[in-house]
Amino acid sequence: MIITRQKNLEEIIVMLQGSEKVAIIGCGGCVTFYKTGGRKQTIEMAEKLREKGIDVVATGISARQCYLIEEKEAEALDDSEIIKKVARNIVGLEEAEGIDAVVSLACGVGVQNLANLIDTPVYPAQNTLFMGRRRVEGDFDIEQCIGCGDCVLGYTAGICPVTRCAKSLMNGPCGGVFNGNCEVSQSRVSEYDIPCAWIQIYEKLKANGKLDNMRRIFPEKDFIRATHMRKVEVAK
Amino acid sequence: MKYYSEFMRSLKSSEFTISGEIDPPKDVNPDEVKEQVKHLKGTVVAANVTDNPIGDVIMNTLAPCVIMQDLGLEAIYQQTCRDRNRIALQSDIIGATALGIKNVLALTGDHPKMGNHPQAKPVFDLDSVQLTGMLRKMREGSTLAGTELENPPEFHIGVGISPGVEPLEPEIIKLEKKVKAGAEFAQTQVIYDVKILERLKDEASHLDLPILPGFAPLKSIGMAKFMIKYVPGIRIPEETMKKLEESKNRVETSIEIVAELIAAARDMNFSGVHIMPVGMDIHVREMVERAGEI
Numbered sequence: 001m002i003i004t005r006q007k008n009l010e011e012i013i014v015m016l017q018g019s020e021k022v023a024i025i026g027c028g029g030c031v032t033f034y035k036t037g038g039r040k041q042t043i044e045m046a047e048k049l050r051e052k053g054i055d056v057v058a059t060g061i062s063a064r065q066c067y068l069i070e071e072k073e074a075e076a077l078d079d080s081e082i083i084k085k086v087a088r089n090i091v092g093l094e095e096a097e098g099i100d101a102v103v104s105l106a107c108g109v110g111v112q113n114l115a116n117l118i119d120t121p122v123y124p125a126q127n128t129l130f131m132g133r134r135r136v137e138g139d140f141d142i143e144q145c146i147g148c149g150d151c152v153l154g155y156t157a158g159i160c161p162v163t164r165c166a167k168s169l170m171n172g173p174c175g176g177v178f179n180g181n182c183e184v185s186q187s188r189v190s191e192y193d194i195p196c197a198w199i200q201i202y203e204k205l206k207a208n209g210k211l212d213n214m215r216r217i218f219p220e221k222d223f224i225r226a227t228h229m230r231k232v233e234v235a236k
Numbered sequence: 237m238k239y240y241s242e243f244m245r246s247l248k249s250s251e252f253t254i255s256g257e258i259d260p261p262k263d264v265n266p267d268e269v270k271e272q273v274k275h276l277k278g279t280v281v282a283a284n285v286t287d288n289p290i291g292d293v294i295m296n297t298l299a300p301c302v303i304m305q306d307l308g309l310e311a312i313y314q315q316t317c318r319d320r321n322r323i324a325l326q327s328d329i330i331g332a333t334a335l336g337i338k339n340v341l342a343l344t345g346d347h348p349k350m351g352n353h354p355q356a357k358p359v360f361d362l363d364s365v366q367l368t369g370m371l372r373k374m375r376e377g378s379t380l381a382g383t384e385l386e387n388p389p390e391f392h393i394g395v396g397i398s399p400g401v402e403p404l405e406p407e408i409i410k411l412e413k414k415v416k417a418g419a420e421f422a423q424t425q426v427i428y429d430v431k432i433l434e435r436l437k438d439e440a441s442h443l444d445l446p447i448l449p450g451f452a453p454l455k456s457i458g459m460a461k462f463m464i465k466y467v468p469g470i471r472i473p474e475e476t477m478k479k480l481e482e483s484k485n486r487v488e489t490s491i492e493i494v495a496e497l498i499a500a501a502r503d504m505n506f507s508g509v510h511i512m513p514v515g516m517d518i519h520v521r522e523m524v525e526r527a528g529e530i
């Protein structure tokens with residue numbers, strides 16, 4: 001799941017300076033499960049912005065903003081038609097002529113996808129943080145995968161060293177393990193403890209009788225697969 | 237086997253080899269380096285120059301190495317993976333060896349979050365095992381990508397180990413990989429506890445690798461408490477703390493504690509020791525001489 005956090009309102013208001021008619025579109029994907037950009041948060045966002053004097057004329061939710069309509073289909077439509085199509089249940093758009101700004105509560109992918117389809121500027125209401133597991137309990141969400149393009153989970157007991165080791169080390173722990181936690185999470189700029197990924201990997205491999213996985217030398221990572229900008233052929 | 241450095245020759249002979257450490261200055265004044273070299277020369281065979289420990293901005297590693305070698309003390313050039321990708325690391329090695337560096341210590345490096353520029357982008361393109369392998373490859377005449385080095389760099393490769401961490405097994409597995417990758421000597425994280433020395437001896441004796449346990453004077457109770465609380469892999473025995481607390485002369489006591497550790501390492505047949513003076517470079521000679529009397 002894509003983990004997001006809403007921007008503070010002031011920043012959104014600054015982005016909206018000069019806009020007169022605003023639509024707000026949430027997303028039915030990760031941000032709904034995560035309670036940062038679903039129906040409820042979209043309505044709340046509209047109310048908060050109205051309180052600050054912004055003329056929010058329409059609110060709606062797209063099913064998945066990372067998956068809208070094809071560009072070809074969009075070419076034949078104007079912006080309000082596209083918005084109606086991607087956020088079917090939109091409230092208020094009928095009455096509103098000339099929307100000049102859209103605030104999206106989707107992740108960075110959703111915002112870009114929508115911005116690619118319409119000429120009206122689209123502004124993000126979220127900071128997109130990382131790919132992580134959805135947690136219902138517990139205090140923290142931990143990043144799980146940075147999409148390195150060459151998955152090693154099969155050798156590392158299903159625990160990602162690229163993401164969950166603060167230094168993305170591939171060959172075992174550094175000397176920074178402190179009470180089983182990563183020293184980085186115990187530094188001056190961090191308020192919480194995160195377990196050392198390599199100690200977790202070690203313990204799980206050991207329990208599974210697979211410690212030999214740790215004895216092999218992982219070669220240097222091939223960052224051709226992991227650096228921007230990346231693209232991949234569309235799966236047919 | 238050909239030895240490129242005096243340090244390596246000493247390690248491979250039966251001599252008990254002592255290395256020291258220099259802290260690069262915080263600004264451009266080289267006098268601090270010269271001062272430290274003056275106190276270490278004659279007592280240690282070679283001295284490490286650190287690579288921005290904890291990620292604070294200070295003088296780079298190479299400049300003090302060159303100043304030191306000009307003054308006749310051999311350098312151990314520390315290289316970490318924190319700030320440089322594989323391109324910069326290799327270029328630095330070519331430059332450093334062109335300026336006469338004969339020993340390189342390959343380390344992971346502290347995370348930038350630990351230092352005074354926590355906002356910096358952490359690099360860690362390679363880890364310490366991969367860095368070790370790359371250094372060997374360069375010495376054998378090729379860059380990591382396989383381009384030929386007609387005049388390859390000539391140096392010896394050292395690595396680090398932190399023998400006080402729990403659990404120790406993954407650390408030992410990593411050390412084994414470093415040996416496989418090309419490590420020729422190891423220096424340890426600072427040790428204050430003889431039990432850690434014993435454990436290291438037991439757990440690493442199967443490796444054909446000279447290991448130099450690292451010692452540093454405990455200058456104050458405050459420092460000792462800080463180390464226990466914040467530095468991973470540090471254990472300070474109660475007797476040591478008691479000695480410090482009851483001491484009438486802390487400098488004397490801290491010298492004595494290091495001397496006892498050096499003597500213990502010598503009696504356990506370690507290849508030598510690594511002394512990190514942490515500002516007490518004027519007393520390093522005394523630490524070593526005192527150990528000789530134990």
Ligand code: SF4
Nearest residue numbers: 145146148151152160
């Ligand atoms: S190894 Fe790469 S692809 Fe696999 S979980 Fe980690 S970052 Fe993601």
Ligand code: SF4
Nearest residue numbers: 165173174176182196
């Ligand atoms: S303590 Fe563990 S998680 Fe943290 S940087 Fe070191 S190896 Fe990685």
